[in-house]
Amino acid sequence: MRRVAVVGAGMTRFMRRALETPQELSFEASRMALDSCELRLADVDVVCIGTAPDAFDGVHMKGEHLAHGAGGWHRPVMRSYVGGGTGVFAAIQGWYQVASGRADVALVLCEEKMSSARPHPQGAFLTIFDNITERPLLPNLIWIFALEMRRYMETYHIPKELIAQVAVKNKRNALDHPCAQLAAEITVEDVLKSEVLAWPVQRLDVSPTSDGAVALILASEDQATRITDRPVWIDGVGWNVDTAYWTDRDLAYPMYVERAARMAYDMAGIRDPRHELDVVEAYDPFDYKELHHLEGLMICGRGEAPRLTADGVTRRDGDLPVCPSGGLLGVGNPIAAAGLMKVAEIFWQLRGEAGKRQVPGKPRRGLAQAWGDLMQVGTVVVMSV
C-alpha cells in the first residue's frame, strides 16, 4: 500500500441558491484545487465524484451529468454516494485509487445543488424511508433527527442549553470562513427561542440546505513530494455501515462511527484520540450530532461531549478545536460537498493556511468525519503533516 497525500484543495462559496449549474460549480472547485498545487487536468489519472441521489436535482445520472465539470472525461471516473457520509467517503475512494498504485494523481470532487427541488428540498428526502413500513406514515427527515436527539438527551440527561452551545460555536467560527452561508454571532438563548420544527429540534439547531462544490487533489508519495514541500498525509481511513433497521438500534450511540473510527485509528496508529489529535472536523448537520460524533470517535466517553463543549475544549482556541471551519451549521450543508469541505479544512489547518480560522499551536494531526444514509454510516479520515 502506497502513502497518499492531499496536495491541493478548492471550493466554491456555499449558498442557499446558486446561479451556477452543477457542472459550473464542479468546474470552479476543481480548477481551484488544480491551480492551488499548480497541476493541469492532464496530470490527473482518475476522477472520484461524490454527489447525492438523482432525485435531488431531478437530473437522471447526475454524477455522469456533471462529470466533465470535474475533468471526468476520457479517463477513469467513479461516483459514490453514502448519504451525508459521502464527502469523506469520496476522499477515501480517491485514497485507495492512489494507495493501490492504480493512479498517481486523483481528483476528488463533491458537488450538491439542493435548491432545485420544489417546493422544498425536504421533499427529496422522503424516499430514504422504507417504502413498505415507513413512507405510508408520511415521515420527514427532521423526524429521525428529533427522535435520535431526544434519545441522546434522555439517555445521558443532557439539557438543551448544553447542546445549543455547538450551534453558537460553529456559527461564530464560520464568521471567519469566506465561503460561509450562515455565519452569525448568536446566543444560546437565540437557539432556544428559535422556531420549533420537531421538538427537540429547533430552527437554529439545524444546518441549511445549500448549493456548492469542493475538490481535493490526492497524490502518491513520489508525486506529492514533487508537487509540494508541504503534503498532508492520509494516515488512516475508515468506514462502516450499520443495519437499515434503524428502529432496532439504540439511537443514543452511533456504533457505526466508532467502528469506522477504530478502523482509521488502527491504520494511523492512534491509541488515545483525545490527546493524539490536534484538530477535528466532526460532522455537524445538527448541533447535537457534533456531540454524538465526538463520543462515537471516542474523543470522550458516552454522554460527556456536552461537558467538553461547556468547558471550552472544542473552541477554536481550546485544547482540541472541533469544527474550526464553522462546520455545516455555519458554512452550510451542500451534502456531499459539506463532508469534503471538512477534509479540505483539515488540509488547510495542518498546512497553516486557514487564515483567521487557523487553530493555534501548529496542529500536526487532524481528523475529518461524516455520517449519513439512514443514520447508519460513519466515514473517517486521519491526516498529518
Added chain:
Amino acid sequence: MSVRIQDFPGTPLREDDVRSGRVLTVSGAARAEYAWDLGVAMTRYLEELRNGRLVGQRCRHCGRVLFPPRAFCEQCFCPTTEWVALPDTGVIQTFAICHIAWDAQRIDEPKLPAVIAVDGASRNMGLLHLIGGVEPERVAVGQRVRAVWRPPDERQGAITDILYFTPTEA
C-alpha cells in the same frame, strides 16, 4: 489555498432575482410511480396487520425474535422460518413533536412520531409509528403504549392499519 484566495467562486441568488425574471429558470416535473412487491416476510406481516395482529420471526441460531419480521437473520445470515405472535403493546423509546410536513410546510396539529420497542421482540426491536389520543405534554420516553387499530372493514394490509399507538397508563 484558503488564505491566499480572496474571491471564492459562486453567485448567490435571492428569491427576488427569480421572481422578478432577472434570472431565468426552466421548470419540469419528474413523476414516477411504483408498485412495490412485498417479498416473503413483509407479505405475511401486512396480512397480519390486516387481521389486527403483530408478528415477528425467531432466528433459530441466535434466538432473537426479529421485528419487523424478515426472511433472513442479518446477523446469523440464515433463513428465518418460525413465526411468533406478538402483543400489540410496547414501550416508547423516543418521540418527537413535529410541526412541519414532509415538504417543510407548517402543520396546525403537531404529529408525534415515535420509535416503539414492541413487547416480546428482542431488545430494542421495534418500529416507527405515531403516538395519538393523548396531549403531547403527557407523552414520555419509557411510557407503555398499545396499538389503536382501524376498524376491521377499513384495513388494507398496510402499516396504516394501525392508526397510532396510545399510552396505556396516561
